[in-house]
Amino acid sequence: MTRPVLLVTGASSGIGAATARAAADRGWRLVLVARTGPALEALAAELGGRDVAVSAPCDVGDWDQVRVLPEVAVAAFGRLDAVFANAAAVVATSFRHGTGTPEQWRELVLTNVYGTAITVRATLPALIAARGHLLLTGSVAGQVTVPGQLYSVTKWAVTALARSLRAELVTTGVRTTLIAPGLTDSGVVSPDRAADPMLRPDDVARAVLYALDQPPEVDVNEIVIRPTGQDQHR
Numbered sequence: 001m002t003r004p005v006l007l008v009t010g011a012s013s014g015i016g017a018a019t020a021r022a023a024a025d026r027g028w029r030l031v032l033v034a035r036t037g038p039a040l041e042a043l044a045a046e047l048g049g050r051d052v053a054v055s056a057p058c059d060v061g062d063w064d065q066v067r068v069l070p071e072v073a074v075a076a077f078g079r080l081d082a083v084f085a086n087a088a089a090v091v092a093t094s095f096r097h098g099t100g101t102p103e104q105w106r107e108l109v110l111t112n113v114y115g116t117a118i119t120v121r122a123t124l125p126a127l128i129a130a131r132g133h134l135l136l137t138g139s140v141a142g143q144v145t146v147p148g149q150l151y152s153v154t155k156w157a158v159t160a161l162a163r164s165l166r167a168e169l170v171t172t173g174v175r176t177t178l179i180a181p182g183l184t185d186s187g188v189v190s191p192d193r194a195a196d197p198m199l200r201p202d203d204v205a206r207a208v209l210y211a212l213d214q215p216p217e218v219d220v221n222e223i224v225i226r227p228t229g230q231d232q233h234r
C-alpha cells in the first residue's frame, strides 16, 4: 500500500512541526504549510526530502493561497488522506482595556477562525473522496471561560467548527478530531505563565497520532490534553 499523506498547517514550529516529525516516523508523507518557507524547507529536508515531505508556503488567511493546497498534495504524492488544521495566531487582549491593536484582533479572527474554516473548505472534497480524516487544533481556551481573551473566543469557534463538521460529515466516512491542548511549551507562552506546568509539543503530537492511528470504524472526536497540575480554572 502506498504511504498515506497528511497536510499540516502551522508546520514551521511547535505542535505542527512535532506532529510532522511524529507522523513521518509512523510512515506518513507530509505537506508542510506555514508562511515561513525556509523553516518548512529545513523540516522537509530533515524528514527525508521530496519523497517524504514537501513545503507549501501559504498564509491560511488567504483563500487564493489555501485553495491550491490539495493540488500541491496530489502533485507531490498523488493523494491526500488527512489534514491537520493547526495554524493559529496568539495575541494577548483585553476587551475592557482595549489591549492589542485592532489589526492584531483582525489577525486573530482571520487566522484562527477564517483560516481554519477555509482550510477545511479547500481540502474537504479530497478528504471526502479519500474517506479521510480532518483534525483541528482547538485549545483548552476553547473549552473554558477566559476573561478578556479574543484568542479564547476564536478557539471556542474552532470547537464549534469541529462539532459542526462531525455532524455535517456523518454520512461521508470522513472522521473529525478536535485536539484541545492546555499550555504547551512552543515558544509562544506569555511571561506570566512561564512558571506554569506545560506540555511539550511532542506530547500533543502523540495525541494527534493516536487519533490518526485508529482503524476506519473509530472516530475520535475530541481530545483535551492538559499538563498535569494545570490551574483548575484553565
Ligand SMILES: NC(=O)c1ccc[n+]([C@@H]2O[C@H](COP(=O)([O-])OP(=O)(O)OC[C@H]3O[C@@H](n4cnc5c(N)ncnc54)[C@H](OP(=O)(O)O)[C@@H]3O)[C@@H](O)[C@H]2O)c1
Residues within 6 Å of the ligand: 009, 010, 011, 012, 013, 014, 015, 016, 033, 034, 035, 036, 037, 058, 059, 060, 061, 086, 087, 088, 089, 090, 111, 115, 137, 138, 139, 140, 180, 181, 182, 183, 184, 185, 186, 187, 188, 189, 201
Ligand atoms: N502553545 C500553547 O500553549 C497552545 C495551547 C493550546 C492550543 N495551541 C494551539 O496549537 C496550535 C499550534 O501552536 P503552537 O503552540 O505550536 O505555536 P507556534 O509554534 O507559534 O505555531 C504556530 C504555527 O502557525 C503558523 N501560522 C501562524 N499564522 C499563520 C498564517 N496566517 N498562515 C499560515 N501559518 C500560520 C506559524 O508559522 P508561520 O509564522 O511561519 O506562518 C507556526 O507554524 C495553534 O492552533 C495554537 O492556538 C497552543
